Amino acid sequence: MSLLREIQQSLMQENSNLGSVLLKLRFLASKLESDVLEEWVKHESEGYPPDVKVPAYRKISASYNGNFLGPLGAQMPPIPTALIQKFAGSKWVNYEMRQGIAAIDNLLSTNNKNGSLQINVQI
DSSP states (O other): OOHHHHHHHHHHSTTOOHHHHHHHHHHHHHHHTOHHHHHHHHHHHHOOOTTSOOOGGGEEEOOBOOOOBOGGGOBOOOBOHHHHHHHHOGGGTEEEOOSOHHHHHHHHHHHEETTEEOOOOOO
16 A cells, blocks of 8 residues: 555544654655655644744634623623734734644544634633
């Protein structure tokens, strides 16, 4: 079986191990002498360093909800995205997932609720 067919079959299997697929893909890239493919696989596996542009599929929009309680049960509505962007910067509302695929897979498998990712931060 050719390496490309092996990669294709691995991708079509439910619950396939992306780490081993990326390893095979990296090997294929080196055999094809494709620096572009090899670099992409390296970044997907190990993560994107700060000086490398992140692909569009790794950029996610972030929204913030807070529980702000005041006297007599007063509450504040969710924090508007425009305020977050104005005071904290665009990186706080347009998050770049720079982690390697294993870290992202672990994050999603332990914290994915109805197609959304929720991260709780307490201040």
